[in-house]
Amino acid sequence: MKITKLTTYRLPPRWMFLKVETDEGIIGWGEPVIEGRARSVEAAVHELSEYVVGQDPARINDIWQTLYRGGFYRGGPVLMSAIAGIDQALWDIKGKALGVPVYQLLGGLVRDKIKAYSWVGGDRPAEVIAGIEKLTQIGFDTFKLNGCEEMGIIDSSRKIDAAVAVVAQIREAFGNKIEFGLDFHGRVAAPMAKVLIKELEPYRPLFIEEPVLAEQAEYYPRLAAQTHIPIAAGERMYSRFDFKRILADGGLAIVQPDLSHAGGITECFKIAAMAESYDVSLAPHCPLGPIALASCLHVDFVARNAVFQEQSMGIHYNQGAELLDYVLNKDDFAMDDGHFYPPCKPGLGVEVNEELVVERSKPAADWRNPIWRHADGAVAEW
Numbered sequence: 001m002k003i004t005k006l007t008t009y010r011l012p013p014r015w016m017f018l019k020v021e022t023d024e025g026i027i028g029w030g031e032p033v034i035e036g037r038a039r040s041v042e043a044a045v046h047e048l049s050e051y052v053v054g055q056d057p058a059r060i061n062d063i064w065q066t067l068y069r070g071g072f073y074r075g076g077p078v079l080m081s082a083i084a085g086i087d088q089a090l091w092d093i094k095g096k097a098l099g100v101p102v103y104q105l106l107g108g109l110v111r112d113k114i115k116a117y118s119w120v121g122g123d124r125p126a127e128v129i130a131g132i133e134k135l136t137q138i139g140f141d142t143f144k145l146n147g148c149e150e151m152g153i154i155d156s157s158r159k160i161d162a163a164v165a166v167v168a169q170i171r172e173a174f175g176n177k178i179e180f181g182l183d184f185h186g187r188v189a190a191p192m193a194k195v196l197i198k199e200l201e202p203y204r205p206l207f208i209e210e211p212v213l214a215e216q217a218e219y220y221p222r223l224a225a226q227t228h229i230p231i232a233a234g235e236r237m238y239s240r241f242d243f244k245r246i247l248a249d250g251g252l253a254i255v256q257p258d259l260s261h262a263g264g265i266t267e268c269f270k271i272a273a274m275a276e277s278y279d280v281s282l283a284p285h286c287p288l289g290p291i292a293l294a295s296c297l298h299v300d301f302v303a304r305n306a307v308f309q310e311q312s313m314g315i316h317y318n319q320g321a322e323l324l325d326y327v328l329n330k331d332d333f334a335m336d337d338g339h340f341y342p343p344c345k346p347g348l349g350v351e352v353n354e355e356l357v358v359e360r361s362k363p364a365a366d367w368r369n370p371i372w373r374h375a376d377g378a379v380a381e382w
Contacts (some may be wrong), residue, residue, distance in 0.1 A: 001026070001097065003057050006049045006086070008032075008042045009357050012321045014367035015289040017357055018045060020089035022057055028093035029352050031260050031291035032085020034077050036369050044082035052086060057093045064266045068239075080238040080263050087264025088295045088348065095347035102298040102348055106269060113339040114300045115308040117142035117181070119287065128166060129173050136178065139338045142308060145170075147182035147208065148196065150372050150380040153189040160192075160199055167203045179206045181232065186213040187381040193219070197227050207232040207254055213381070214242075220251030230254055235285035238262050240270050247278045254307065258285040259295040272303035281307040288312060290327045294348040301342050309340060321360065328353050 005021040016033040034041050051066050067083045068074055095102045103109060118140045120131040128145055135143065148163040170180065182205045188196060193211040200208070207230040212219045214236040224231045230253030237243055238261055246252055255275045257268045272282045282305045284296040293311055300306040313323045324330045328351040332343055343349025372380040 001057060001093075003053050003055050006045060006052060008045055009361035010038050010042065010364045010366075011289075011326070011357065011360050012364055014038070015292075015321075016042060016085075017289070017291060017326070017352070018085040018089055019354075020052075020057070020086065020093065022093060024097075026057075026093050026096050028057070028089035028091070028096070029291050029348065029350060030085035030088035030090075030092070030264070031289055031295070032081050032083075032088075033260055033288065034081050035287075036367055037078065038366065040078050041081045041085075044078050045085060048079075048082055048086065057090050058097070060087065060090045060094065060266060063087075063090060064263070068263070075239055075241070077236070077238055077261055080267075081261045084260050084262065084264035084267075087266050088259070088291060091265050091295075091298075092347040092350075099346050101343055101346060102265065103301045103342060106265075106298065106302040109301050109342060110304050111301060111306070113336075113341050114297065114306060115142060116140070116311050116335055116338055116340050117144055117308050118311065118313065119143070120145045120180075128170060132170065132174065132178065132180075139335060141178050141338050142206070143178060143180040144183055144209070144310070145180060147184045147200070148187060150374065150382075151188050151192055151196075152374055152380075153191060155192055160196060163196060164199050164203075167200055167205065171203045181205055181207040181209055183209040184211045185381070186210045186236070188212060190216060190219045190223070193223055194226065197223060197229060201227060201229060205229055209233065209256070210235070217246050218249070220246060221249050222251070224251040224253070232256055232283065234258075235261070240267060240274060243271050243274060247274060247280060250278075252280055254281045254283050256283050256285040256310075258288075258292075259299065260288055260292040261285075265295050265299060268299050269302070272299060272305065276303070276305040279305075281305045283308050284310065286310045286312065289321075290324055290333065290350050291348060291352075293323070293333070294343055294350045297340055297343060298348065300340075311340075326353050326357055326360075327351065 001024045007019045009017045016038045018030040020028040209232045232254035234256035
């Protein structure tokens with residue numbers, strides 16, 4: 001079997017699908033994208049295609065190493081996302097060719113189900129509480145929400161009080177019937193992260209995500225030393241080499257590689273194993289589409305240290321399409337009691353509605369995250 005063609009489709013709400021064709025008619029699908037930089041990743045996919053077309057899709061490891069090491073300059077979000085989507089599609093092809101789900105090729109199931117959690121948007125307590133109430137009605141009991149709005153390197157007690165008030169009202173409304181993680185989104189610098197984490201401790205969040213940016217990862221062990229709240233990070237780390245440094249330094253309780261950003265299934269399977277050796281859990285980042293989610297699930301079901309899985313159903317970014325809109329076999333991704341179950345079809349297990357993908361890709365707009373500024377006009381982290 002030989003790879004014959006790679007085709008990309010930029011799609012609403014902010015996704016991109018990749019179709020990899022072979023001379024035997026087996027098609028694989030991947031989801032290579034950087035939110036807000038889809039065209040950059042698309043260009044990288046097509047630039048890398050010269051290393052892929054004509055190759056045997058079964059040689060996933062060799063193709064991955066060629067894509068990663070074949071260029072003198074490597075790594076980073078754009079190149080690793082391009083590699084991720086190609087890698088996902090190759091695993092999809094291999095599973096379909098052999099007639100088995102990808103997790104069987106990775107050693108088989110280590111669990112029967114995985115806890116899902118849902119993002120809850122809104123910065124006002126009433127909005128967040130209403131969102132949680134709506135999602136609990138469809139079976140969720142685990143959530144993630146913004147830990148704060150924009151925050152200066154040194155900021156006011158009013159900003160701290162506002163962030164804590166949201167969390168306090170959630171606990172008052174729901175008690176311990178739900179669990180929630182707080183995503184600082186890299187908006188907080190180390191001096192304020194110390195203050196904010198201390199103030200949030202009484203409300204026992206499930207985890208604090210990206211308390212500071214990945215560029216400031218040296219603070220993870222220092223922040224972890226001052227709190228009992230688990231620290232999570234990893235969505236802006238793109239290879240096992242990035243994770244190697246933070247695992248060796250300690251501080252993280254949860255790693256969150258994104259299977260559409262961090263080199264795909266091949267690389268994230270290794271990251272999961274590295275984390276397990278440090279007794280660190282895995283919770284793949286996934287605010288994206290169905291192919292990205294399916295890729296995450298296959299790793300979740302073979303990694304013993306996987307604890308829960310993010311998914312984008314109802315996420316506030318989803319304007320123009322929902323998680324399963326482009327999927328024909330929606331029932332295979334149905335949740336029961338807030339859990340996902342192993343995909344049952346060969347490959348990644350996603351039957352893509354290709355006709356709809358082609359149609360929706362024609363007018364697809366470019367998504368951009370907002371640019372935030374502090375009161376003094378300086379650019380803020382979003």
